[in-house]
Amino acid sequence: MAKKKKITVQKFGGTSVATAEKIKAAAQRAIAAARGGNQVIVVASARGKQTDHLIADALELNPNPPKREMDQLLSTGEQQTVSLMAMAIEAMGHKAISMTGSQIKMVTDSVHTKARIKSIDANRIKKHLNKGCIVIVAGFQGVDENENITTLGRGGSDTSAVALAATVKADTCEIYTDVDGIYTTDPRIFKDAVKMEMISYDEILEMASLGAGVMHGRSIEFGKKYNVVIHVRSSMSEKTGTLITHEVPKMEGILVSGATIEKNLAKISLIGVNNKPGNAAKIFAHLAQAKVSVNDIIQTEVSNEKANISFTVSKNDFADAQKTVEEIKKKVNCQDAFYRQDIAEISVIGVGMRTHCGVANMMFSTLAKAKINIDSITTSEIRISCLVDKDQGDKALISVCKTFELDKPVEKRSYVK
Amino acid sequence: MAKKKKITVQKFGGTSVATAEKIKAAAQRAIAAARGGNQVIVVASARGKQTDHLIADALELNPNPPKREMDQLLSTGEQQTVSLMAMAIEAMGHKAISMTGSQIKMVTDSVHTKARIKSIDANRIKKHLNKGCIVIVAGFQGVDENENITTLGRGGSDTSAVALAATVKADTCEIYTDVDGIYTTDPRIFKDAVKMEMISYDEILEMASLGAGVMHGRSIEFGKKYNVVIHVRSSMSEKTGTLITHEVPKMEGILVSGATIEKNLAKISLIGVNNKPGNAAKIFAHLAQAKVSVNDIIQTEVSNEKANISFTVSKNDFADAQKTVEEIKKKVNCQDAFYRQDIAEISVIGVGMRTHCGVANMMFSTLAKAKINIDSITTSEIRISCLVDKDQGDKALISVCKTFELDKPVEKRSYVK
Numbered sequence: 001m002a003k004k005k006k007i008t009v010q011k012f013g014g015t016s017v018a019t020a021e022k023i024k025a026a027a028q029r030a031i032a033a034a035r036g037g038n039q040v041i042v043v044a045s046a047r048g049k050q051t052d053h054l055i056a057d058a059l060e061l062n063p064n065p066p067k068r069e070m071d072q073l074l075s076t077g078e079q080q081t082v083s084l085m086a087m088a089i090e091a092m093g094h095k096a097i098s099m100t101g102s103q104i105k106m107v108t109d110s111v112h113t114k115a116r117i118k119s120i121d122a123n124r125i126k127k128h129l130n131k132g133c134i135v136i137v138a139g140f141q142g143v144d145e146n147e148n149i150t151t152l153g154r155g156g157s158d159t160s161a162v163a164l165a166a167t168v169k170a171d172t173c174e175i176y177t178d179v180d181g182i183y184t185t186d187p188r189i190f191k192d193a194v195k196m197e198m199i200s201y202d203e204i205l206e207m208a209s210l211g212a213g214v215m216h217g218r219s220i221e222f223g224k225k226y227n228v229v230i231h232v233r234s235s236m237s238e239k240t241g242t243l244i245t246h247e248v249p250k251m252e253g254i255l256v257s258g259a260t261i262e263k264n265l266a267k268i269s270l271i272g273v274n275n276k277p278g279n280a281a282k283i284f285a286h287l288a289q290a291k292v293s294v295n296d297i298i299q300t301e302v303s304n305e306k307a308n309i310s311f312t313v314s315k316n317d318f319a320d321a322q323k324t325v326e327e328i329k330k331k332v333n334c335q336d337a338f339y340r341q342d343i344a345e346i347s348v349i350g351v352g353m354r355t356h357c358g359v360a361n362m363m364f365s366t367l368a369k370a371k372i373n374i375d376s377i378t379t380s381e382i383r384i385s386c387l388v389d390k391d392q393g394d395k396a397l398i399s400v401c402k403t404f405e406l407d408k409p410v411e412k413r414s415y416v417k
Numbered sequence: 418m419a420k421k422k423k424i425t426v427q428k429f430g431g432t433s434v435a436t437a438e439k440i441k442a443a444a445q446r447a448i449a450a451a452r453g454g455n456q457v458i459v460v461a462s463a464r465g466k467q468t469d470h471l472i473a474d475a476l477e478l479n480p481n482p483p484k485r486e487m488d489q490l491l492s493t494g495e496q497q498t499v500s501l502m503a504m505a506i507e508a509m510g511h512k513a514i515s516m517t518g519s520q521i522k523m524v525t526d527s528v529h530t531k532a533r534i535k536s537i538d539a540n541r542i543k544k545h546l547n548k549g550c551i552v553i554v555a556g557f558q559g560v561d562e563n564e565n566i567t568t569l570g571r572g573g574s575d576t577s578a579v580a581l582a583a584t585v586k587a588d589t590c591e592i593y594t595d596v597d598g599i600y601t602t603d604p605r606i607f608k609d610a611v612k613m614e615m616i617s618y619d620e621i622l623e624m625a626s627l628g629a630g631v632m633h634g635r636s637i638e639f640g641k642k643y644n645v646v647i648h649v650r651s652s653m654s655e656k657t658g659t660l661i662t663h664e665v666p667k668m669e670g671i672l673v674s675g676a677t678i679e680k681n682l683a684k685i686s687l688i689g690v691n692n693k694p695g696n697a698a699k700i701f702a703h704l705a706q707a708k709v710s711v712n713d714i715i716q717t718e719v720s721n722e723k724a725n726i727s728f729t730v731s732k733n734d735f736a737d738a739q740k741t742v743e744e745i746k747k748k749v750n751c752q753d754a755f756y757r758q759d760i761a762e763i764s765v766i767g768v769g770m771r772t773h774c775g776v777a778n779m780m781f782s783t784l785a786k787a788k789i790n791i792d793s794i795t796t797s798e799i800r801i802s803c804l805v806d807k808d809q810g811d812k813a814l815i816s817v818c819k820t821f822e823l824d825k826p827v828e829k830r831s832y833v834k
Binding site (some may be wrong): 020023024057060061062065066068069070072073075076079080082086088090096097098100102103147148149151 | 436440441475476477478479480486487490493499503504505507515520566
């Protein structure tokens with residue numbers, strides 16, 4: 001009996017399929033994997049700016065388009081890419097078949113524009129793989145139980161790829177993109193940033209939630225839940241990229257894996273709030289009602305009766321947040337409210353923090369030495385974040401990166417044992 | 418109990434949905450019908466030149482794209498239109514839902530790019546109609562029994578509309594287009610052509626097969642088979658257009674309903690073919706094998722042993738036809754073959770011919786009076802066609818139109834009783 005073939009999932013994002021030449025390059029990569037003895041599933045996004053164009057078409061007709069119809073519209077972008085890629089692969093002499101979310105029965109819930117995957121019919125894909133086809137699946141889309149087309153929201157094609165890899169028990173899940181992996185920090189600010197070989201799901205989740213924008217959180221959560229090792233790599237080169245995996249012991253020695261900066265933030269402080277049970281809940285319930293998404297929250301007691309409550313929100317939500325706070329102020333006996341939009345949040349992330357003390361201290365003294373004032377601090381188990389003046393944000397990030405030697409490969413850092 | 422509502426099908430072609438303004442106009446028309454007490458099904462084509470653009474994208478990647486993938490690609494055009502139109506209708510305050518061929522289970526055979534409809538699930542549409550939605554269905558597309566997307570070929574959206582009208586037993590089936598109905602002849606050549614109020618399925622079928630290009634033959638056949646009265650009308654006005662119906666008695670008085678000219682023709686003549694059984698079959702079998710579609714055939718005996726065989730083909734097929742004839746010539750003992758590309762075919766069509774003699778004579782003497790030589794003549798029960806020099810084509814058409822008074826409404830023609 002023939003040896004069971006390995007299964008590879010390759011995901012190509014919008015920029016990697018934007019032109020005919022790029023589709024051909026992606027097609028060649030899929031064929032190379034197939035000729036190398038793999039069964040290959042390709043997941044593709046809509047081409048280049050197509051989704052933006054479709055959204056513009058929609059808004060011209062309806063400033064608030066029904067979400068079901070938006071999904072029906074946007075899903076055509078991926079459908080076009082996958083059929084074109086199947087044509088390209090066939091032109092190069094390999095069998096290929098394209099599949100929509102509906103055709104592979106990628107069943108989701110009915111929450112249009114941010115649906116969650118419930119199940120995928122692996123047999124529909126395997127049938128074609130076993131016939132020797134490269135199967136090209138439209139990312140980002142599924143169908144609910146009534147055959148309405150749904151989409152998975154931001155980063156949805158990554159989620160499709162990881163979910164498919166989990167469903168067919170793929171051996172590898174490659175995410176092709178226009179960068180050659182995930183960097184220790186944003187190279188536009190710290191030009192000596194280096195590519196990470198490996199990062200844990202938890203670390204990348206902290207980075208993603210801070211807006212590092214490499215991969216969307218949901219696809220990472222999927223990978224973590226179903227043990228899919230995700231390989232983020234460049235569609236323009238053969239170099240290994242960054243592996244996103246479960247935590248392995250050697251990661252512990254790396255105090256800080258990466259650092260991020262978030263500038264699209266505003267900070268809101270409520271001063272002298274009556275410190276009685278339910279007051280904080282009241283504030284955040286009103287913000288939730290106004291659809292304001294709150295990031296970090298800091299509450300400090302000023303006296304037995306009074307507390308100060310601060311929190312950060314995305315700048316996009318700032319106007320709504322301010323309006324809500326002004327409305328609620330009196331109800332919670334708040335003496336005053338302050339608003340700051342000139343802040344930046346610098347964060348360092350690393351699973352090593354769990355077992356090593358001193359990381360926070362290294363960060364604070366670095367900022368002190370650089371004469372950067374820390375407005376406030378929040379932490380999670382594997383993250384330390386400081387709010388600083390926006391003007392000093394880049395300088396703060398660079399100082400921190402130097403301290404944690406994020407310009408060197410892991411094995412060359414002085415603090416890594 | 419409430420009175421059962423009438424059901425209206427409205428089909429909008431590519432030019433009628435090309436811009437946001439045109440989509441809004443179509444949406445308004447659908448809403449007007451709904452507010453007038455109808456249940457409304459809209460069938461829409463891909464916007465403007467979109468199908469052409471998608472075909473160009475495909476050919477850039479594969480000069481001979483697999484037909485299944487072509488269907489997967491092209492079907493996105495209609496899907497985009499229907500979701501956009503649903504958004505437009507919702508923006509105007511009426512409930513709407515868009516449906517793909519797959520979502521209404523428009524099941525076809527598996528002949529990609531020219532599939533034939535096998536069944537439609539009327540309940541899927543009626544469910545939404547009964548909820549008060551305008552249902553907007555993607556024309557031109559279906560799915561085969563394995564959920565592969567299929568398309569219906571040229572004029573497919575018309576076929577979708579007529580098939581839907583038949584399935585839901587619609588009271589009217591309106592085909593909106595950029596002309597205000599079907600004219601007695603091409604007004605670009607005979608500027609006094611008038612709009613017909615009514616024409617029979619059989620007549621329009623003869624006109625369609627002659628390239629009059631109003632509606633594709635298959636949709637007419639569907640209408641004829643399932644008794645759907647088709648109303649061809651303008652998307653830019655409220656005027657009644659042309660009704661395509663079963664033959665009614667009063668049509669018999671109209672000797673000639675319309676006249677056509679076809680210039681995209683070539684004529685091939687095989688001279689002195691051995692007149693023995695099977696020779697003609699051999700010729701046309703070879704042409705069929707070369708995928709040449711043969712129009713009219715004329716065979717004349719020259720002697721007991723010899724015959725001349727002539728036929729016309731579309732100019733697009735001429736090169737293939739010529740090659741085939743040159744190959745087959747010796748096998749059928751043909752003495753010579755002649756090729757003409759400088760011809761035009763003038764036809765008059767009318768069910769009245771069945772019961773009235775003299776139409777052929779009127780046509781021939783008209784051409785004689787205009788000093789136009791007739792190369793050859795073919796007829797069907799309701800059609801007479803003459804091949805003439807291409808240079809004289811327009812003049813011939815105009816003369817014939819004048820003779821049969823195709824510049825006048827039916828009731829004002831001198832020969833109509």
